[in-house]
Amino acid sequence: MMAESEPMPVRATKRGDERTPLDGERDVLICGASFAGLAIARELAGSGADVLIVDRYEIGERQTSACGIPTEWLRQLGLMDAERQRFDALVMHTPYGTARYRLPWTFSTFDYRELCQLLWRDCDAEFETAKVNGRAAPANGDGRIAIDTDRGTISAPLVVDALGWRRMLANGDGYQPPDAPLSRGLEVHPEGSGEDLELWIDRRYVPAGYGWSFPARDELRIGVGSFDPRFHVRQTTELLAEDLGSDRVRYQGNWIPHKLRRATEGGVFFAGDSAGHCLPLSAEGIRTALYFGIALGRELRGVVEGRQNRAEAESNYASFHDSHEWKFSWMLRAQKLVPRVPPRLLWPLIKLLGAKRFVNWSFAHYLAIAPPEFVDSADDQHRPDQQQDDAEDPLRRERDLVQAEQA
């Protein structure tokens, strides 16, 4: 989706003679070095495992989003240096008026390159640029999985697909846009500044979806996301940028999954967009990629440290993933409902939902889908009694958060 008039970004990726063969065996192979892949590698640091992470680009070279995340996720991960701007309110524009929701927690924009490099700083894996082509013919039947790349075949008993929505290492389920449950997102990154995190729910820009402007200190990230993959967002992204008096430069876009897919398949583990971990309605997929990446990293660590085997890790990770299904389904229901509300009713509804108590409750509930304290929770999360507590009282965490906020 790169604009024709845009200069191509400078590639830091290895070329020509630097692309030496990579064939060989590893303990863990992580394909994809963005949010999910780096979070997994970070959890494996210090385990002593021989971990290789590959990506077609250098780490942080190619931004994959508007880079908005709850601030607390940055703080818990020690990534505050990557923060660019912080917001304590969300401004929502409709054709009938504008509402300002004061949030119970803050949201931040960050610098993609810096964040990836900070995550990488905490890893002790090896990184190589390589384009992953898919699964290669099985190795010797010793449980290793062979992956074909443009630099050779790499095999490992533990293989992760963190390659994004294409889910390259699956067996192929014919998941293709525009028929698959994928949203479409495109944004421009002009120079500029702003005070507010702004959203537009306006059919002028998109019949089902929303437009956004995320300021990041000296840059704006202005874009449009459509829940309907058949609606092309190029023209209306440009229209929104034009309406805001901003340049249409530095395009960035992709398909955004809005439905969970299987957590494991054919012995391969999936995390982030490859597992459909992006939240429907908000299209927020960074913190969930980090969250599920951390959960998967912990399971893989259990295998390399000899506390469990791969089958047990597969089963634990799949149960963890599946335990979130109902939350993703609710978000998807809301995503389907909002575009059906007639615009003249949407404005009073948005005003009504802006009541402080409701905003606090709903945003705390929303944050708890992938809570920041998970970063620090190491062993608790997988304790059966912990899962039992959460299952019995799914709103407990949200209530705690709101109470903490009110105190």
Ligand SMILES: Cc1cc2nc3c(=O)[nH]c(=O)nc-3n(C[C@H](O)[C@H](O)[C@H](O)COP(=O)(O)OP(=O)(O)OC[C@H]3O[C@@H](n4cnc5c(N)ncnc54)[C@H](O)[C@@H]3O)c2cc1C
């Ligand atoms: C326009 C837009 C704006 C967005 N804004 C936000 C936002 O502000 N906040 C938010 O939470 N979410 C946002 N999202 C969603 C978010 O970008 C994704 O959910 C998130 O990036 C998923 O992380 P990931 O690590 O799973 O995959 P990605 O970040 O997509 O990373 C996949 C990695 O795999 C590599 N790769 C892909 N194919 C190959 C291959 N064949 N060989 C080797 N490497 C390969 C890529 O180079 C990339 O590094 C946005 C999405 C879009 C499209």
